[in-house]
Amino acid sequence: xxxxxxxKVTKTYGKKRALDNVSLEVEEGSFVCLxxxxxxxxxxxxxxxxxxxxxxxxxVYFGSTNVTLVPPNKRPVSMVFENFALYPxxxxxxxxxxxxxxxxxxxxxxxxxxxxxxxxxxxxxxLKRRISQLSGGEMQRVAxxxxxxxxxxVVLFDEIFVNLDYKLREQMRIEFKELMERVKxxxxxxxxxxxxxxxxxxxxxxxxxxQIRQFAPKEIAYNYPVDAFTGAYFGYxxxxxxxxxxxxxxGGLTLESxxxxxxxxADSLRTKLKARSYSLGVRPEHLKLHAEGAPSGxxxxxxxxxxxxxxxxxxxxxxxxxxxxxSIGSDAIEVFTPxxxxxxxxKHVYLSFDPRKIYLFDKDSGQFVGRGA
Amino acid sequence: MAALVLExxxxxxxxxxxxxxxxxxxxxxxxxxxxxxxxxxxxxxTMRMIAGFEAPDKGRIxxxxxxxxxxxxxxxxxxMVFQFPVVYTNFSIYDNMATxxxxxxxxxxxxxxxxxxxxxxxxxxxxxWGEKASNLSISERQRLSxxxxxxxxxxxxxxxxPFSNVDPKARVRxxxxxxxxxxxxxxxxxxxxxxxxxxxxLSDRIAVMKEGRILQFDTPENIYTRPVSTFVGWFxxxxxxxxxxxxARSRGGVMALDGGGFMATQKVPAAYQNRLPADGxxxxxxxxxxxxxxxxxxxxxxxxxxxxxxxxxSRLLLNIELAPEVLINVKAPTDVKVxxxxxxxxxxxxxxxxxxxxKTEQAI
Numbered sequence: 001x002x003x004x005x006x007x008k009v010t011k012t013y014g015k016k017r018a019l020d021n022v023s024l025e026v027e028e029g030s031f032v033c034l035x036x037x038x039x040x041x042x043x044x045x046x047x048x049x050x051x052x053x054x055x056x057x058x059x060v061y062f063g064s065t066n067v068t069l070v071p072p073n074k075r076p077v078s079m080v081f082e083n084f085a086l087y088p089x090x091x092x093x094x095x096x097x098x099x100x101x102x103x104x105x106x107x108x109x110x111x112x113x114x115x116x117x118x119x120x121x122x123x124x125x126x127l128k129r130r131i132s133q134l135s136g137g138e139m140q141r142v143a144x145x146x147x148x149x150x151x152x153x154v155v156l157f158d159e160i161f162v163n164l165d166y167k168l169r170e171q172m173r174i175e176f177k178e179l180m181e182r183v184k185x186x187x188x189x190x191x192x193x194x195x196x197x198x199x200x201x202x203x204x205x206x207x208x209x210x211q212i213r214q215f216a217p218k219e220i221a222y223n224y225p226v227d228a229f230t231g232a233y234f235g236y237x238x239x240x241x242x243x244x245x246x247x248x249x250x251g252g253l254t255l256e257s258x259x260x261x262x263x264x265x266a267d268s269l270r271t272k273l274k275a276r277s278y279s280l281g282v283r284p285e286h287l288k289l290h291a292e293g294a295p296s297g298x299x300x301x302x303x304x305x306x307x308x309x310x311x312x313x314x315x316x317x318x319x320x321x322x323x324x325x326x327s328i329g330s331d332a333i334e335v336f337t338p339x340x341x342x343x344x345x346x347k348h349v350y351l352s353f354d355p356r357k358i359y360l361f362d363k364d365s366g367q368f369v370g371r372g373a
Numbered sequence: 374m375a376a377l378v379l380e381x382x383x384x385x386x387x388x389x390x391x392x393x394x395x396x397x398x399x400x401x402x403x404x405x406x407x408x409x410x411x412x413x414x415x416x417x418x419t420m421r422m423i424a425g426f427e428a429p430d431k432g433r434i435x436x437x438x439x440x441x442x443x444x445x446x447x448x449x450x451x452x453m454v455f456q457f458p459v460v461y462t463n464f465s466i467y468d469n470m471a472t473x474x475x476x477x478x479x480x481x482x483x484x485x486x487x488x489x490x491x492x493x494x495x496x497x498x499x500x501x502w503g504e505k506a507s508n509l510s511i512s513e514r515q516r517l518s519x520x521x522x523x524x525x526x527x528x529x530x531x532x533x534x535p536f537s538n539v540d541p542k543a544r545v546r547x548x549x550x551x552x553x554x555x556x557x558x559x560x561x562x563x564x565x566x567x568x569x570x571x572x573x574x575l576s577d578r579i580a581v582m583k584e585g586r587i588l589q590f591d592t593p594e595n596i597y598t599r600p601v602s603t604f605v606g607w608f609x610x611x612x613x614x615x616x617x618x619x620x621a622r623s624r625g626g627v628m629a630l631d632g633g634g635f636m637a638t639q640k641v642p643a644a645y646q647n648r649l650p651a652d653g654x655x656x657x658x659x660x661x662x663x664x665x666x667x668x669x670x671x672x673x674x675x676x677x678x679x680x681x682x683x684x685x686x687s688r689l690l691l692n693i694e695l696a697p698e699v700l701i702n703v704k705a706p707t708d709v710k711v712x713x714x715x716x717x718x719x720x721x722x723x724x725x726x727x728x729x730x731x732k733t734e735q736a737i
Contacts (some may be wrong), residue, residue: 166568167411170611174702178692181681181713198685219684236686285687314549317573317593319611320662320704325545336687338662340573340597345553 002063003028003186004049004154009058011044011210018044019055020210026154026186033201033218034190035234041210042190046156049188051075062154077154078147082162084139086131092118092142093127099150117145121179136168137175144179157189161196170319173199194236206230226368228361231281237323240287240333242280243363246273255280255360259329262306262355269360269370278369281359284336289324290350291343308333308351315343326351375436375528375561376402377423382432384418384585392418393429394585400578402437403559405551407572410582411608417533419582420565424531425449436528449529452522456534458514460506460521467502469517470524477525487524495520495550512543519547523554530562536571548574569609573597581605600727603734606658612690614658615701618731621655630657634696635675640723645737654731662704663725666691666711670718679715693719 004026011019019041026032034042047053048060051072060068067075086095093114094101100110118124121141131139140160147155161169177200180187189200197204197218205215206229214226218234225231232239244257246264253264253273257280264270288295294307310328322341326333326349335351343349356373377400384393393415400406408416421427423434425446434442441449452473460469467488474484492499495516506517515535522530532551536544552575555562566572572579573593580590581604589601600606606614619630619637623646630637637657649655670676680692680700684707691703691711703719711717728737 165411166570166611167608167613170613174612174690174692177681177683178700195685199683199690222684314545314552315574316545316548316570318570320660325549338688340594342593345549345556 003030004063004188005061006045006048007059007061009045009048009055009060011041011048011053012056017210019048022058022210022212024205024212024215026188028186029184030202031180031187031189031200033197033204034188034207035192035194035197035204036190036207037192037233040207042192042207043158044210045207046079046158046188046190049154050077050079050156075154076152077156078150078152079156079158080143080147080160081158082160084143084160086139086142086146088131090131091127092123092129092131092134095131095142096127096145096149098146113149114145117149120182121145121148136164137172140172140176141179144183148183148185152185154186154188157187159190159192161191161193176200194234194238197234198236204234206234208233224368224371225359228279228281228366228368231359231361231368235283237284237318237334237336239281239283239359240331241361242282242331242333243277244280245277246275248275257329259308259310259331260306262358263304264372265304265355266370266373269372272369277363279361279363279366281361282333282353283357283359284323284334286353286357287333287335288352289326289335289337290352291347294350295352304355305352306355308353310349310351312343312345312347312349314345315341317341324349376400376438377529377561377563378435379419379423380433380435382419382422382429382434384415384422384427384429391585393422396432396585396587398580398587398590400561400563402561404577405555405560405562405564405575407564407566407576407579408582409566409569409572409579409608411567413584414582415585416565416567416582418585420531420533420563423529423563424451424453450527451529451531452525452527453531454515454518454522454533454535456537458511458518458538460509460514460517462505462507464506465503466497466506466509466517469506470521473521473525491520491524494523494554496546512539512547515539516543516547516550519550523560528561530560531565532562533565534567535564536566536568551575570611573609581608599736600658601736603656603658603729606660606727610660612661612702614660614727615664616729617657617695617699617701619655619657621649621653621728623649630655632657632696632699634699635677637675637721638673639721639726641726641728645728648737649728650730650732650737655737656729656731656734657721658727658729659701659721659725661690661702663722664693664701664703664705665720665722666693666703666705666709666717667720668711668715668717670720674718674720677717677719679711679713679717681713682711682715693717695719 006022006024009019009022036042048055059066096114097110123141201218204218204221206213214221214230221234244255247254247256253270255262308328310326313325313327316323322337324335324337358372360369379398382393382396385391410416422429470488471484576593579596581588589605597609617632619632622629628639628641678694680694682689682691689705689707693701693703
C-alpha cells in the first residue's frame with residue numbers, strides 16, 4: 001500500500017455541500033493535519049476516508065485500489081474519537097484485543113499481538129487494569145494500540161483534544177507527538193486548533209467551506225499562505241490583517257493606511273502591485289512592543305523598521321507567553337511577547353516590524369500577492 | 374470597596390467530603406484576587422461562602438472588619454456574575470441594567486446617569502439600550518451581566534468563571550472591560566477560574582487551590598517564577614515546569630545533582646544546602662523557556678538527545694531525553710538549529726532552578 005488519495009470528492013447533504021471537489025494525497029507514513037473551523041467539512045472528509053460515508057461524486061484510493069464503495073470493516077483503517085470510544089468496564093487487554101477477538105483469531109496469536117503493541121506504546125504494565133482506572137494520556141495510548149492491533153494502515157483522528165481541560169491537552173499533545181514519532185503510520189488528524197497543526201503535522205491541509213484551501217508542508221503554509229484566510233488561520237496567534245493601498249511617492253511605491261506608510265523593498269513585489277486595495281499581513285511574532293517610548297535606530301540589528309503607535313487594550317497571558325492587544329487607529333493588533341507580561345490598559349506604546357517580513361493579499365479576492373522580501 | 378478576610382473556613386459535604394479545609398485568605402481592598410485551581414479544588418465552595426449561598430461549618434468571613442459569616446446573600450452588598458449569563462430576557466438592555474438600581478430605590482434620573490456612565494465602560498452603545506436582551510448572543514449577554522453587576526457600587530464583586538462560555542474574541546474584550554474598570558475604580562474583585570491563563574491575565578494576586586486548601590497566595594509573577602510546590606509549577610505555564618528526580622550532594626559551593634544517567638552541577642544559594650532533605654532526594658524544577666540547548670555545549674553541560682523539534686509560532690518546542698525515560702520540554706528560539714535525533718547539550722541556568730523535597734514535593 002502506498003498512501004491514500006481523495007480524487008475530486010464532493011459530498012452533499014440535501015442542498016448543503018459539505019465537501020466541494022476535494023483532492024488530497026497523503027503519503028505513506030506521513031502525518032497530515034486537517035485544520036479548519038467548525039463546520040468546514042473535516043469530519044465528513046474523515047468519514048469518507050473511513051468508509052462510513054460515501055462520496056456523492058469522486059473517488060477514494062488506498063494505494064492503487066479504488067475503495068470508494070468498500071465498506072468500513074473491509075478497509076485497513078481505524079478511527080480514533082475524542083472520547084476514544086473505549087469499553088470502560090473492560091480491561092486494557094480486552095479493549096486492545098477487541099478487533100482481534102471479533103475475528104476469532106487463536107488466543108495465543110492475540111496475546112502475542114496485544115503484548116507487542118502494548119510494549120511498543122509503553123502500556124504493557126497496564127494490561128490488567130480497567131479503563132476507568134486510567135489517566136487521559138493512558139486512554140489515548142490504549143485507543144491507539146487498538147487501532148494498530150487491527151492492522152490498520154491508516155489512522156484517522158477526529159478532534160481528539162477538543163474538549164479536554166487545557167492542562168491535559170498540553171500534556172497529551174506532547175505525549176501524542178512523541179508516540180507518533182515512533183509509530184510512523186499514515187495519519188489524518190482533524191482539528192480546529194492551529195497549535196495542534198504546528199506541533200504535530202508534516203503537512204497541513206487548511207479547509208474552509210468544504211474546500212481545501214492549501215495543502216502543503218507546514219513551513220510552506222506558514223511562509224507562503226495561498227490566501228488571507230489561510231495566513232490568518234494557520235498562525236498562533238492569528239496573523240494581523242490591515243487594509244492599505246498602494247501609493248506612488250518620491251522614494252518609490254509605498255503601502256499606506258491611516259496609521260502607516262511603509263516602503264516596498266522587494267523588487268518582486270513592486271512589479272506586481274497596482275493602484276488598489278490590499279490586506280497587509282503582519283504576524284504577531286514579527287511585531288516588537290516598545291512600552292518605553294519610540295524605538296530609535298536599529299531594532300534587533302535591522303535598520304529599516306516600520307513603526308506603529310497605539311495604546312494597550314489588554315495584556316493577555318496564554319500559557320507562558322503574553323499576547324498584547326494594541327489599538328492602532330480603528331484596528332486591534334496582536335503582538336506576541338514571550339513570558340508573563342502585564343501592563344495597564346490604555347498605556348501608550350509603539351510597535352516595530354521589519355518590512356521584509358510582511359505578507360500581502362489582494363483585498364477583494366484574498367489571494368496571496370507576495371512577501372516583503 | 375472593602376477588604377475581605379476569610380478565617381479558618383471549613384466546609385464538609387455529606388459528613389465526609391471535605392470541600393474546604395481550614396482556609397484563610399486576606400483579600401486587600403481594591404485588588405482583583407483569583408481563586409485558581411482544577412475542578413474539585415474547593416474554589417467554588419469558597420466563593421459560595423463569600424457570597425453567602427453556603428454557610429461554613431467553621432470559621433469566619435469579615436468585610437472591613439464586620440462579621441458577615443451568617444448574613445444572607447442580599448445583605449452582603451456584593452454583586453455576582455455567573456458562568457452562564459443571567460439576564461432578564463423580556464427586558465430591554467437598559468431595563469436590565471436599571472433593575473438592581475430600581476430595587477435599591479434609586480431615582481430614575483440618577484439611574485439614567487449611572488447607566489450612561491457604565492455603558493461605555495462595557496462598550497454598550499446608547500443606541501442599543503432599547504433592544505430586548507432575548508436577542509443577544511451568549512457573549513453579549515455576559516457583557517450585559519457584567520455591566521449590570523458593575524453598575525452598582527458594591528463592597529465586593531464576585532466573578533465565577535465568567536469567560537468559560539464566551540468565544541475567544543469576546544473573552545479578550547470582556548477581560549479588558551474588567552481590567553479597565555478595576556484600574557480606574559479600584560474595586561475589590563474575587564475571580565474564580567480554572568484557567569491559569571485567565572488568572573495570570575486579570576489578577577493582582579492569585580490563590581492557587583488544591584484539595585480545599587490554598588497552596589500559594591502571591592502576585593502572578595511570583596507564583597509563576599517561585600512556585601511553592603511541584604503542583605503549582607506544573608499547573609501554571611504551557612507546558613508546565615519540568616521535573617527531574619535527583620540525588621543532591623553539596624560539594625563546596627556547588628551542588629551535584631545525580632539524575633541516574635545524567636549529572637547536573639548547579640550553583641545554588643547556601644541556604645538551599647542547609648535545607649536539603651537528609652537522604653538528599655530532591656526534584657529539580659525548571660521551566661521549559663529557561664533551559665538552554667545547543668549543539669556544541671560548554672564545560673558542565675548535560676549531554677542529551679533531541680526526540681522532536683517543532684516550530685510553534687515564533688519558537689521551537691523541543692522534547693529532550695536526558696537519560697532513558699527522563700524527558701524534558703524546552704522552548705527555544707528558532708535560531709537554535711536543533712532537529713529530531715540530534716545529540717545536544719543542555720544547560721540549566723542556576724537562577725532558574727528550583728529544588729523541591731522529593732518526598733513532600735514542597736520547594737526547599
